[in-house]
Amino acid sequence: xxxxxxxxMANEPLIRMGFFFGVFALVALWELVSPRRALKLTxxxxxxxxxxxxxxxxxxxxxxxxxxxxxxxALGVEKGWGLLxxxxxxxxxxxxxxxxxxDFVIWLQHVMVHAVPALWRLHRVHHADLDYDLxxxxxxxxxxxxxxxxxxFATIALLGAPVLAVVVFEVLLSACAMFNHGNIRxxxxxxxxxxxxxxxxxxxRVHHSVEDDESNSNFGxxxxxxxxxxxxxxxxxxxxQLGMTIGIHxxxxxxxxxxxxxxxxxxxxxxxTDYAINRRPFTEPGAGASH
Numbered sequence: 001x002x003x004x005x006x007x008x009m010a011n012e013p014l015i016r017m018g019f020f021f022g023v024f025a026l027v028a029l030w031e032l033v034s035p036r037r038a039l040k041l042t043x044x045x046x047x048x049x050x051x052x053x054x055x056x057x058x059x060x061x062x063x064x065x066x067x068x069x070x071x072x073x074a075l076g077v078e079k080g081w082g083l084l085x086x087x088x089x090x091x092x093x094x095x096x097x098x099x100x101x102x103d104f105v106i107w108l109q110h111v112m113v114h115a116v117p118a119l120w121r122l123h124r125v126h127h128a129d130l131d132y133d134l135x136x137x138x139x140x141x142x143x144x145x146x147x148x149x150x151x152x153f154a155t156i157a158l159l160g161a162p163v164l165a166v167v168v169f170e171v172l173l174s175a176c177a178m179f180n181h182g183n184i185r186x187x188x189x190x191x192x193x194x195x196x197x198x199x200x201x202x203x204x205r206v207h208h209s210v211e212d213d214e215s216n217s218n219f220g221x222x223x224x225x226x227x228x229x230x231x232x233x234x235x236x237x238x239x240x241q242l243g244m245t246i247g248i249h250x251x252x253x254x255x256x257x258x259x260x261x262x263x264x265x266x267x268x269x270x271x272x273t274d275y276a277i278n279r280r281p282f283t284e285p286g287a288g289a290s291h
Contacts, residue, residue, distance in 0.1 A: 001077045002091050005163040012070045012167055016174065023175045027134045027182045034185045036201065037242060039131045045258055050135035052260045053125075057145045065149055072156045073166045082160020091162065098165035099172070100223070105155045106173065107226040109148065110219040121267040122147075124248055127215065128257040128266060132208055132246050137181030138174075141267055176222045180204040199224055206237045210245045214238070 008015070039046075061068070067075075076082050084094045113123040122144040129136045140148075156166060180199040191200050199220045207218040217234035220227050227233040237244040247257070250270075256262040 001074070001163065005074075008167050009070050009074060009163050012068065015167060016170055019171045020174055023178050024134065027178050027184065030184045031133055031182060035183050036185045036205075037132070037183055039133070039183065041131055041254060041258055043133075045254065046129070046131060046133075047135050049258050049260045049263060050129070050139045053140070053142075053263055054135075054138045056260075057140065057142050060142050061145060061149060064146065065153075069149075069152055069156060069166050069170060070163050072153045073161050073163045076157050076160050077163070080160075081157045083158070084162065085160030094162050095165040095168065098159050098161035099169045101159055102152075102155055102161065102165070102169045103173075103220075103222045104226060105151065106221055107219055107223075109151055110221070111232070113144070114216055114219070119144075119147075124251070125263050125266050127208060128248050128251045128263070129208075130247050130252065130254065130257060131183070132181060132205055133183040134178040134181055136208070137177035139263070141264070143267070172222055180221065195224055197224060198222060202236075202241055205241060205244070205246075206234050208246050209237050210247050210249050211238070214244075 065071075076085060080086065084098060089097070113119040122141045125141040125144070126136070126139055129139060155161070161169075176199065180201050181204065182201050184201055186194070186200060186202065191202055194200050195203055199218070199222065203218055203224065204220075206214050209215050214234060214237050217232050218227055219232055224233070239245070251257055251266070253262075256266065
């Protein structure tokens with residue numbers, strides 16, 4: 001373990017909380033000063049539910065995983081688990097390599113929760129928000145959060161990710177999720193330039209469209225490279241940023257999608273038959289061009 005990492009590990013909760021509240025305040029102020037879209041529901045109505053589920057998830061994660069992801073990284077170093085703990089990779093290189101690799105796994109995980117109907121049931125809590133602002137980026141069902149932690153732990157163990165890399169990744173993931181879910185306006189030229197590296201609000205907003213083909217694009221949270229490399233990048237929605245509809249078809253009742261009890265119950269309602277990536281309709285042979 002690098003000499004600096006014990007201090008990072010000891011102060012990990014404070015570091016993450018400091019960045020979370022700092023970025024939250026910055027993006028929230030930005031939304032007030034320069035909003036991208038008019039909101040359908042009041043901020044109080046949505047934030048009560050969205051931040052409520054964030055608080056619930058935080059309590060659950062700390063109870064189930066008291067050592068959190070940094071604990072797994074420290075254990076990996078102690079036990080010699082993972083690639084980076086078994087090859088002589090310089091620390092200055094191991095940290096960015098691990099951060100980029102973890103970002104790729106998060107992208108794969110995001111594709112997976114759209115592709116598997118049972119997982120889409122959980123993930124649609126995130127997509128069912130009728131508006132799109134920084135709190136949308138943290139609104140996930142507790143079961144999805146627990147599954148995500150399991151994937152994260154396995155990734156850290158396989159990589160042998162350094163403690164510092166895990167903390168950097170967690171901070172970046174939280175900050176970028178608030179930024180790219182922000183209801184904020186960026187100059188067009190700046191948005192185009194940033195999109196070559198990091199996910200912008202206009203880029204990720206396409207992913208929250210009610211239209212299936214648009215929702216199944218732009219899966220990235222931090223880096224844009226994976227969507228460009230694997231062909232899931234989409235520049236703009238058909239109806240434009242101001243004309244597009246946010247949410248999921250058939251789930252427009254605020255009592256269901258903008259209140260905590262409705263959000264927690266959503267995965268267990270209805271049937272998943274035609275939304276996930278692997279459930280697309282195809283034209284019958286002879287009836288016209290296939291999709």
